[in-house]
Amino acid sequence: MEPQSNLDTDSDSDGSHISATPPRDPPPPTPTRPPGPKPQPRPHVTSPTFLISLKRETRVSKPSHPNPKSLSKPTKKPPEPSTDSPNKSSHQDQIPRNKPLPFQIRRMSDQNASSSASNPIEILPAGYFSKFASFSKIKRPLVIPDSVHQDPEVISSSTSQSFPEFRVSDDLSGESVPLDSISSEIRNEVVSNFVISSKSVLRRPNLIGACVNTQPTERPKCVNERNFVRLNINGHGRRFTYKGRGSNQSKYRGQKSYRRSRRKFKKERENDNGYIEEDGLVSDAPKLEELNGKKIKLDYESIEKAILAAREEASEENLARLLKLVYGYDAFREGQLEVIKMVLDGKSTMLVLPTGAGKSLCYQLPAMILSGITLVVCPLVALMVDQLKQLPPTIRGGLLSSTQTIDETAETLRLLQEGNLKLLFVSPERFLNVEFLSILSAIPVISLLVVDEAHCVSEWSHNFRPSYMRLQASLLCSRLKIGSVLAMTATATTRTLQAVMSALEIPESNLIRRAPVRDNLQLTKDLVTLIKSFPFSEVQSIIIYCKFQSDTDSVSKYLCDNNILAKSYHSGIPAKDRSRTQELFTSNKIRAVVATVAFGMGLDKRDVGAVIHYSLPESLEEYVQETGRAGRDGRLSYCHLYFDDAIYFRVRSLMHSDGVDEYAVNKFLCQVFCADQNLPGKICSLVKGSAACKFDIKEEVMLTLLTRLEIGEVQYLQLLPQMNVTCTLNFHKSPPLLLADRDKVVGAILKKSETKQGQYVFDIPTVANTVGATATDVSKRLQDLKVKGEISYELKDQAYCYVLMDVPRDICSIASHLTTWLSEVERCKVRRLDTMFNAAAFAVKYCKKAHGCYNEQHTSCLKEKISRYFNGDGNSDGLHKTDQSSPFLRSDIKVFLQSNSQVKFTPRAVARIMHGSSSPAYPSSTWSRTHFWGRYSQTDFQTVMEAAKAELMNIVGKEAL
Numbered sequence: 001m002e003p004q005s006n007l008d009t010d011s012d013s014d015g016s017h018i019s020a021t022p023p024r025d026p027p028p029p030t031p032t033r034p035p036g037p038k039p040q041p042r043p044h045v046t047s048p049t050f051l052i053s054l055k056r057e058t059r060v061s062k063p064s065h066p067n068p069k070s071l072s073k074p075t076k077k078p079p080e081p082s083t084d085s086p087n088k089s090s091h092q093d094q095i096p097r098n099k100p101l102p103f104q105i106r107r108m109s110d111q112n113a114s115s116s117a118s119n120p121i122e123i124l125p126a127g128y129f130s131k132f133a134s135f136s137k138i139k140r141p142l143v144i145p146d147s148v149h150q151d152p153e154v155i156s157s158s159t160s161q162s163f164p165e166f167r168v169s170d171d172l173s174g175e176s177v178p179l180d181s182i183s184s185e186i187r188n189e190v191v192s193n194f195v196i197s198s199k200s201v202l203r204r205p206n207l208i209g210a211c212v213n214t215q216p217t218e219r220p221k222c223v224n225e226r227n228f229v230r231l232n233i234n235g236h237g238r239r240f241t242y243k244g245r246g247s248n249q250s251k252y253r254g255q256k257s258y259r260r261s262r263r264k265f266k267k268e269r270e271n272d273n274g275y276i277e278e279d280g281l282v283s284d285a286p287k288l289e290e291l292n293g294k295k296i297k298l299d300y301e302s303i304e305k306a307i308l309a310a311r312e313e314a315s316e317e318n319l320a321r322l323l324k325l326v327y328g329y330d331a332f333r334e335g336q337l338e339v340i341k342m343v344l345d346g347k348s349t350m351l352v353l354p355t356g357a358g359k360s361l362c363y364q365l366p367a368m369i370l371s372g373i374t375l376v377v378c379p380l381v382a383l384m385v386d387q388l389k390q391l392p393p394t395i396r397g398g399l400l401s402s403t404q405t406i407d408e409t410a411e412t413l414r415l416l417q418e419g420n421l422k423l424l425f426v427s428p429e430r431f432l433n434v435e436f437l438s439i440l441s442a443i444p445v446i447s448l449l450v451v452d453e454a455h456c457v458s459e460w461s462h463n464f465r466p467s468y469m470r471l472q473a474s475l476l477c478s479r480l481k482i483g484s485v486l487a488m489t490a491t492a493t494t495r496t497l498q499a500v501m502s503a504l505e506i507p508e509s510n511l512i513r514r515a516p517v518r519d520n521l522q523l524t525k526d527l528v529t530l531i532k533s534f535p536f537s538e539v540q541s542i543i544i545y546c547k548f549q550s551d552t553d554s555v556s557k558y559l560c561d562n563n564i565l566a567k568s569y570h571s572g573i574p575a576k577d578r579s580r581t582q583e584l585f586t587s588n589k590i591r592a593v594v595a596t597v598a599f600g601m602g603l604d605k606r607d608v609g610a611v612i613h614y615s616l617p618e619s620l621e622e623y624v625q626e627t628g629r630a631g632r633d634g635r636l637s638y639c640h641l642y643f644d645d646a647i648y649f650r651v652r653s654l655m656h657s658d659g660v661d662e663y664a665v666n667k668f669l670c671q672v673f674c675a676d677q678n679l680p681g682k683i684c685s686l687v688k689g690s691a692a693c694k695f696d697i698k699e700e701v702m703l704t705l706l707t708r709l710e711i712g713e714v715q716y717l718q719l720l721p722q723m724n725v726t727c728t729l730n731f732h733k734s735p736p737l738l739l740a741d742r743d744k745v746v747g748a749i750l751k752k753s754e755t756k757q758g759q760y761v762f763d764i765p766t767v768a769n770t771v772g773a774t775a776t777d778v779s780k781r782l783q784d785l786k787v788k789g790e791i792s793y794e795l796k797d798q799a800y801c802y803v804l805m806d807v808p809r810d811i812c813s814i815a816s817h818l819t820t821w822l823s824e825v826e827r828c829k830v831r832r833l834d835t836m837f838n839a840a841a842f843a844v845k846y847c848k849k850a851h852g853c854y855n856e857q858h859t860s861c862l863k864e865k866i867s868r869y870f871n872g873d874g875n876s877d878g879l880h881k882t883d884q885s886s887p888f889l890r891s892d893i894k895v896f897l898q899s900n901s902q903v904k905f906t907p908r909a910v911a912r913i914m915h916g917s918s919s920p921a922y923p924s925s926t927w928s929r930t931h932f933w934g935r936y937s938q939t940d941f942q943t944v945m946e947a948a949k950a951e952l953m954n955i956v957g958k959e960a961l
């Protein structure tokens with residue numbers, strides 16, 4: 001075995017924990033098979049096993065060096081160059097469909113061969129794996145990436161194309177088990193499960209806070225814990241139906257149903273099970289109970305005492321007592337006690353624990369003890385909801401999210417102001433909301449600000465979010481009274497950590513960091529071999545990660561066709577269906593979820609036994625985070641990675657989709673500052689869609705640039721919440737001029753509108769500037785007039801809004817500075833992907849299996865790579881797969897430019913097309929029709945850009961002559 005000394009372990013895998021939750025049957029070492037075409041039979045398994053042998057289809061590989069002659073004769077007419085906006089056409093019939101071929105497993109004849117397309121391959125029968133094959137390479141059908149096609153039509157169309165065929169087989173020979181014998185039971189289960197789920201009560205956790213004051217709750221005799229109540233309001237205990245919009249607490253008062261529910265509630269309390277059911281509503285026991293596999297009887301009096309004792313002295317003994325009383329846990333896991341003590345000491349702390357290691361407890365416990373409110377910043381609404389549900393009954397929690405109605409938000413804010421919340425989940429975007437900030441600033445103490453998924457703060461992380469970048473300590477502390485900050489992440493390299501800690505002003509000494517991978521995870525490489533092997537067949541719950549939405553749909557469909565209960569999960573699926581899938585999975589009603597990266601954050605299913613990466617993750621951070629969803633119960637779990645360089649090249653091309661050119665940034669800044677027309681204090685807006693097309697910069701990148709202008713050394717602007725800025729208005733009652741006399745907003749509207757067919761069309765920020773109000777004030781005024789029946793209106797054009805604070809004198813130097821920074825961010829993304837690829841390639845090709853790895857099992861070498869990566873600066877070492885040059889590149893670009901001579905290109909735009917990567921001004925819906933689309937995805941992006949630049953210069957030179 002590889003010495004583990006360089007890898008810290010976490011308590012998930014310490015002896016006591018393992019003995020409490022025994023490992024799944026350990027996998028027997030994979031039997032070595034003799035060479036030859038006939039695979040050996042698998043060990044006999046008595047229970048029904050569902051083993052899948054893949055039979056896939058692939059598209060014809062494009063020759064990496066195509067004949068230029070053939071290229072000059074396009075097979076299809078190139079795209080209409082551009083009289084109409086390229087954006088307009090997004091029909092699925094414009095997307096080239098891939099020609100399926102029979103499934104191939106490629107066995108490299110040359111170990112060092114790198115390009116699967118150019119190397120001789122041996123076609124093996126499906127399901128066969130020779131022991132000589134260093135790795136089974138599966139050529140996948142080319143599907144259109146999420147990021148390229150957001151159009152749901154396109155997504156659904158791509159799912160219907162013919163796809164990998166999966167068979168149910170009973171052994172390595174790939175023979176099929178009679179499906180009926182397996183399926184009937186499962187089919188029945190599916191049917192009944194769906195019936196159950198369709199009847200289930202829709203819960204709206206964000207409403208729970210709104211109901212907290214509906215009646216006097218059975219409070220314990222709290223001494224000085226004002227917010228402490230026996231009942232949780234987080235979804236475990238009492239729940240009230242919310243009778244439609246506008247319902248509020250007063251509607252409950254005096255109602256019969258309410259009195260009935262009170263009686264029932266009291267009765268439940270008398271039963272002393274600690275949990276309360278409400279009036280015909282969901283009465284599931286708290287998560288807590290499920291989590292520990294035993295009932296916990298909450299002793300509220302003792303809990304109160306324990307809280308007071310811990311507040312008085314945060315000793316290990318006092319904290320452990322509280323832990324036992326509230327959670328039923330016997331001991332803290334590694335790192336937990338240390339961080340809780342630091343937080344209670346008021347020290348800002350950076351916590352890095354693996355996924356599932358128990359980070360939430362590190363803020364929940366202090367939230368109970370600290371006197372003020374705890375604010376938790378979460379990146380996703382779904383994550384907030386899950387976290388809220390998982391709060392113990394002793395913490396009054398609430399959340400603020402964009403999915404709430406105005407009434408719900410108002411109710412939560414009211415509770416917050418009244419001090420009736422102990423813990424509040426918010427999105428980072430919420431900090432743009434002036435009303436929210438003013439309520440927060442009036443709160444005497446925000447004891448703790450928790451930044452969950454804190455790596456999002458740093459541009460060097462795998463999951464950077466511009467709105468997180470705004471969570472600068474200086475910005476927060478200047479507006480709010482925050483006791484201390486707890487930043488938490490499972491995955492961050494040293495460079496990312498430094499950036500996060502510096503932004504949140506966390507001292508270096510306050511870093512608590514453990515190894516990124518738990519010890520109960522086995523990391524292996526080959527999906528097919530593993531699916532056919534014994535441990536996998538024993539696993540009840542499996543998550544399969546795919547890169548693209550269309551892959552998840554197809555893979556889950558094929559699994560279902562073969563009687564393996566699976567559902568797909570991605571952001572293109574309506575939220576309601578996604579949560580139903582999650583529910584089915586958590587309650588073991590389906591066996592597998594086939595998902596994009598959108599699945600899993602906040603999922604606390606302890607018995608996920610396997611995580612399979614069907615596509616290469618984008619980074620080791622992503623890999624570690626996703627594999628960390630297996631084995632949270634401490635049992636031996638399996639992580640399988642499909643290694644495929646076709647996906648690698650496609651993803652690598654996508655990594656360049658955020659890149660920008662200096663001149664584009666320059667143009668963008670000119671628009672942001674509108675040269676000399678704008679004065680500081682003016683409200684401005686940038687319509688997202690049209691600006692993205694105009695500058696060929698993605699919307700998120702524009703937001704990143706704006707955020708940079710807000711939080712840089714000079715604050716050039718202040719971001720406001722995004723809104724629809726174009727208003728089309730009709731007057732109904734009073735004549736417009738009469739109304740304008742009474743109302744200055746209407747006066748400004750009449751002045752600043754264009755009239756089109758009797759309708760008034762205007763820009764809200766412009767009207768706001770005219771009357772000296774905020775955009776929100778104008779929106780509110782419009783709403784009032786609408787309620788009075790004076791007007792009706794429609795809003796469109798979602799825009800970034802901001803107030804100008806300062807206009808820079810030298811836009812060029814800011815543009816240059818920002819471009820350099822964004823280029824480094826782009827390179828960093830590519831390096832992360834390369835590192836992931838190299839780690840997988842190492843396991844597949846070069847691992848000497850000297851330190852504990854055997855057969856396809858590469859836990860030791862991968863853990864070592866992961867550890868080195870996280871402790872270093874995150875840089876890639878080793879192989880570089882992309883071609884640094886190509887003899888036909890220049891001539892291909894020339895042909896492409898000639899055949900699209902009416903279109904204006906930049907070198908970057910040409911390189912993106914050659915890489916098959918869309919951008920706002922050159923969308924795939926138009927440009928994927930050219931046969932050059934994606935042709936050079938295996939050639940280094942920079943090399944293609946330089947070749948394009950040279951060709952464009954040639955054309956300019958000729959035109960100048």
Ligand SMILES: Nc1ncnc2c1ncn2[C@@H]1O[C@H](COP(=O)(O)OP(=O)(O)OP(=O)(O)O)[C@@H](O)[C@H]1O
Pocket residue numbers: 291329330331332333336353354355356357358359360361490602603604606632
């Ligand atoms: N001291 C403990 N003893 C036993 N179980 C614990 C302990 N602390 C936390 N847990 C359990 O571990 C599981 C994972 O905890 P939690 O969800 O907080 O992990 P996490 O680190 O936040 O993971 P993620 O990064 O995925 O969000 C939960 O079921 C939690 O109840």
